[in-house]
Amino acid sequence: MVNSEMVRVKKSIGQFFGTIYDGFVSLLDLIFGTIQKIIGVKGMPYIFVLPNLLIFGIFILFPMLLNFVYAFTGGSAFFPGERPWVGTDNFGRLLACENYLVPNSCTEDLFWRAVGNTFSYVFFQVGLMVIFSLITALILNRKIKARGFFRAVFFYPVLLSPIVVALIWKWILQENGLFNGILISLGFDRIPFLVNAQWAQFWVVMISIWAFMGFYTLILLAGLQSIPADLYEAASIDGANPWQSFVTITMPLLTPVMAVVLVLSLIRAVQVFDIVFAFTGGGPGTATLYLVQYIYNYGFSSPNKQFGLAAAASLLMAAVLVVLTIIQLVVRKEEN
Amino acid sequence: MGKVTRFLTRTRGRKRLTWSDGISYGYLIFGVIIMFGPVIWLVFSSFKTPGEIAKFPPRFLPYKQETMMVSGYDEPLPLYKINFEDGSSRTLAQVRRIGLESQLVDPANPEEIIKVNIKQREPVERVNFGLDNFKEGIESFDFGLYLWNSVVVTLVATILTLLINSMAAFALSKYKFRGRQFIFIVMISTLMVPLSVVLVPVFLVITNVGWNNNLLGIIVPAAATPTGVFLLRQYMLTIPDELIDAARIDGASEWRIYSQVIIPLAKPALAVLTIFSVMWRWNDFLWPLVVLSRSEYFTLQVGLASFQGELNVQWNLILAMTVLTLLPITVVFGFLQKYITTGIATTGMK
Numbered sequence: 001m002v003n004s005e006m007v008r009v010k011k012s013i014g015q016f017f018g019t020i021y022d023g024f025v026s027l028l029d030l031i032f033g034t035i036q037k038i039i040g041v042k043g044m045p046y047i048f049v050l051p052n053l054l055i056f057g058i059f060i061l062f063p064m065l066l067n068f069v070y071a072f073t074g075g076s077a078f079f080p081g082e083r084p085w086v087g088t089d090n091f092g093r094l095l096a097c098e099n100y101l102v103p104n105s106c107t108e109d110l111f112w113r114a115v116g117n118t119f120s121y122v123f124f125q126v127g128l129m130v131i132f133s134l135i136t137a138l139i140l141n142r143k144i145k146a147r148g149f150f151r152a153v154f155f156y157p158v159l160l161s162p163i164v165v166a167l168i169w170k171w172i173l174q175e176n177g178l179f180n181g182i183l184i185s186l187g188f189d190r191i192p193f194l195v196n197a198q199w200a201q202f203w204v205v206m207i208s209i210w211a212f213m214g215f216y217t218l219i220l221l222a223g224l225q226s227i228p229a230d231l232y233e234a235a236s237i238d239g240a241n242p243w244q245s246f247v248t249i250t251m252p253l254l255t256p257v258m259a260v261v262l263v264l265s266l267i268r269a270v271q272v273f274d275i276v277f278a279f280t281g282g283g284p285g286t287a288t289l290y291l292v293q294y295i296y297n298y299g300f301s302s303p304n305k306q307f308g309l310a311a312a313a314s315l316l317m318a319a320v321l322v323v324l325t326i327i328q329l330v331v332r333k334e335e336n
Numbered sequence: 337m338g339k340v341t342r343f344l345t346r347t348r349g350r351k352r353l354t355w356s357d358g359i360s361y362g363y364l365i366f367g368v369i370i371m372f373g374p375v376i377w378l379v380f381s382s383f384k385t386p387g388e389i390a391k392f393p394p395r396f397l398p399y400k401q402e403t404m405m406v407s408g409y410d411e412p413l414p415l416y417k418i419n420f421e422d423g424s425s426r427t428l429a430q431v432r433r434i435g436l437e438s439q440l441v442d443p444a445n446p447e448e449i450i451k452v453n454i455k456q457r458e459p460v461e462r463v464n465f466g467l468d469n470f471k472e473g474i475e476s477f478d479f480g481l482y483l484w485n486s487v488v489v490t491l492v493a494t495i496l497t498l499l500i501n502s503m504a505a506f507a508l509s510k511y512k513f514r515g516r517q518f519i520f521i522v523m524i525s526t527l528m529v530p531l532s533v534v535l536v537p538v539f540l541v542i543t544n545v546g547w548n549n550n551l552l553g554i555i556v557p558a559a560a561t562p563t564g565v566f567l568l569r570q571y572m573l574t575i576p577d578e579l580i581d582a583a584r585i586d587g588a589s590e591w592r593i594y595s596q597v598i599i600p601l602a603k604p605a606l607a608v609l610t611i612f613s614v615m616w617r618w619n620d621f622l623w624p625l626v627v628l629s630r631s632e633y634f635t636l637q638v639g640l641a642s643f644q645g646e647l648n649v650q651w652n653l654i655l656a657m658t659v660l661t662l663l664p665i666t667v668v669f670g671f672l673q674k675y676i677t678t679g680i681a682t683t684g685m686k
Contacts, residue, residue: 025595032591044590045511049519052504052560059541059557060526066537078540136367139360150364152673153371159665160375161619161637167644167658168374171381171651178377181393210370215680222681271532274621278641292532292622299536300626307536314533321529 070311076304083308090312111313113286114294121205121290122269129209129216129265130258136213137220138250151221155214162211166278169207170194197287200280204288208275212268216261223257224250256331263328267321291317375662382655383465389652400464404429408446416440416457418450427460469656476646477657481632482639483664486618489554489635494613496559498606505568506594510580520569523562531558532622539626553627554635558617564609571605572598608679618665636661 036044066080071090073083097106103113136154140147157165172178173193180190193199227250235245273292276282282289282297291313298310381389383398403412406429413429418440420426428440428450438454441447473479507513508520531538538557547553575598583593599606621637628634634642640661644654669676 025592028595029589029591033589036589036591041590042513045507045513045516048503048507048511048590048594052500052565053519055500055556055560056523056526056562058545059538060531060534060560060562061522063534063537063541064526064529066540067534070536078543080540135363139363142357142360144360144364148674148677150367151677152669153368155673155677156375156666156669157371159615159619159669160662161640161665162621163637163641163644164658164662167640167654168378171378171655172374174651176390176392176394178394184393210374214371218677218681273532277621278644295533295535296622299539310536314535318529318533321533322525325527 067311067315070307071315072308074308076306078305078307086308090308091316094309094312094316108309110286110289111294114289114291117201117287117289118270118272118291120201121208121272122266125205125208125269125272126262126265128205129213130262132209133213133216133220133261134258136217137224140217140221141224151218154217157211158214160211162274163278165207165211166275169203169210170279173203194280195284197284200284200287204272204276204279207279208269208272211275212265216265219261220254220257223254227253256334259331260328263324263331267324267328270317270321270324378655379659382469382652382659383467384652384655385466385468386650386652389655397463398465399461400466402460402462404443406441406443406446413441415460417460418452419456419458420452430457469652470660473653473656473660477639477643477653478631479636479657479660482634482636485551485633486636486664489551489620489624490614490617492551493555493559493617494610496555497561497564497613498609500559501561501564501609502568502599502602502606503594504565505572506598508565509569509572510575510577510598523565527562527566535622535626542627547627549628549630549633551633554617554620554624558620558623561613561616564613567609568602568605571602575601604679607675611676611679 032044032047035047039047069080070083072085072087073080074086074089075083077083094108094111096108097112099105100112103109103116106112140151140154144150160168174180175190175192179193183190191199193203231249231253232245235249240248271292272290273296276288276290277293277296280288282293295310295314295317298306298313377396380396380398381394385398385400387401388395388399402415404415405412409431413431415427415429416438417425417427426442429443431439431441431449433439433454436454438452438457440450440452440457442450508516542548542553542557545553547556579597579601580593583597588596619637620635621641624635624638625641628638631639631642640657643657
């Protein structure tokens with residue numbers, strides 16, 4: 001009874017939106033039909049691609065080209081016309097360094113600190129997250145009861161906004177928070193998690209894993225489920241133990257999906273910003289200052305805005321991302 | 337006893353739970369605690385009174401001290417259980433505290449003041465899910481307005497994204513026209529560069545268009561996502577061209593072909609793009625932060641970030657507003673989790 005009621009409700013909702021969609025389609029058909037009469041079928045693809053291309057051109061492509069203008073000009077003026085040409089000075093200043101491993105020896109020591117922090121963040125965050133996601137996906141791929149529930153639980157934090165994630169963990173890790181309460185009741189001393197530089201870096205990595213791993217778990221799980229079951233059956237008939245079938249079947253067949261996961265998470269990790277912005281704000285000191293925040297600080301929040309420097313830094317970062325994406329495209333091509 | 341264990345360890349398919357099943361379920365339950373625990377801790381904490389919030393070590397449930405109106409006093413007085421030296425105990429209301437001495441009255445006999453050492457008293461408490469934090473928080477955090485802005489941005493941007501991305505994907509997958517390859521390659525190459533690295537010039541463009549402090553400034557620029565076009569194009573390539581030819585012979589216009597042949601067939605890909613778009617727009621932070629500076633246009637995320645900046649210490653209010661912020665997406669996920677997880681798992685990675 002209840003079920004048929006539900007189906008009826010669903011159907012009438014579907015009909016409602018269907019009617020709206022039909023009305024919308026007929027209305028636009030008047031416009032597009034007229035255009036088609038004027039320019040013919042051959043011209044229609046341009047009309048279809050136009051709205052997207054227009055917005056894309058104005059708000060994505062043009063700014064990207066404009067970024068070059070900013071990167072090669074100096075001063076604090078906001079409008080490109082008022083900015084003096086400085087050539088590669090901005091890049092020179094960013095890259096001037098006696099020893100790249102010692103940020104203090106660089107002219108722009110903050111930039112190199114951000115680069116160093118970003119590198120270590122990317123290394124640990126991506127490495128650990130891929131391991132955790134893989135373990136979780138492997139376990140979820142077993143004959144597990146309530147798999148849907150567990151899958152949803154691991155995915156839930158992905159939906160939370162970075163600000164919410166940061167606030168939840170800030171609350172847990174603060175001086176009088178849950179973790180310090182547990183430590184005290186176990187007889188340990190309090191740890192200033194967000195005041196100590198190493199601990200802050202550690203927790204930034206951990207909460208990013210917490211927030212993002214569900215997404216990669218889902219993708220890896222889909223990859224695991226697409227491996228035909230009869231391969232495992234054949235292996236077990238041939239006397240292979242679970243570890244052997246993991247190494248000889250799962251690992252090689254999962255490699256393409258694994259590569260996609262690795263590159264996607266790398267690209268995302270290089271751009272880390274919003275969680276950290278709300279979680280530590282880059283502190284304590286510069287312990288969790290990462291590249292995008294460096295760019296944001298120079299472009300928007302510092303009192304003497306250095307747009308040229310911010311743009312030059314973002315071009316250097318974009319170069320890294322382009323390399324990563326080309327790797328991804330190559331990997332995908334191999335996969336297909 | 338043996339029967340009970342056998343019943344509890346019975347599994348479908350195989351005969352008995354093995355040690356590896358034990359580890360698996362152990363890991364998953366640990367995972368549930370790690371993934372859900374922080375959120376549940378947040379929710380319980382958001383009901384705590386400021387006094388309870390400051391308490392260390394913290395307690396799991398929100399407690400509130402009982403109070404009572406006593407004749408002769410204007411304010412309700414907090415109740416304490418007093419343990420006397422002779423072993424007896426009474427519940428009394430505290431009038432004031434002076435140093436180590438607490439002055440209390442018996443509610444039944446409010447004239448007589450009883451003085452005891454503060455070590456002898458224990459607060460009378462009960463679990464209380466009070467809404468005070470939410471009521472007080474909403475006075476300075478305009479939840480309704482931010483929610484409205486977030487919903488408008490998410491809905492309008494998603495509809496716009498679906499419309500213009502699918503139109504572009506249709507053109508790029510089903511027509512041969514001069515410049516097609518060029519347009520496609522330019523779009524794909526910008527997939528690599530995230531918007532976060534071109535903040536300054538984007539801000540310049542938005543300023544020139546006059547969309548600072550305008551919801552259009554976050555809706556429109558993000559609608560032309562190359563990712564969406566790419567996803568839809570890949571899917572539409574799998575739709576056979578014969579269908580289009582047949583419709584054309586029947587005299588359908590190109591717009592009719594797009595809207596009544598292609599769109600219904602591309603529903604699975606459109607569903608995935610809808611999920612992505614809602615997630616992106618709802619959680620978007622950096623872009624709105626740059627575009628919006630007046631609080632009447634704040635989305636939930638920007639509003640919450642600025643709220644916690646203003647009230648760095650008032651955790652009780654921040655927690656309550658955080659709970660409000662995560663509520664809508666949690667409810668949506670509760671209803672649609674099956675579609676969302678399977679949708680992303682099947683098409684999301686292509």
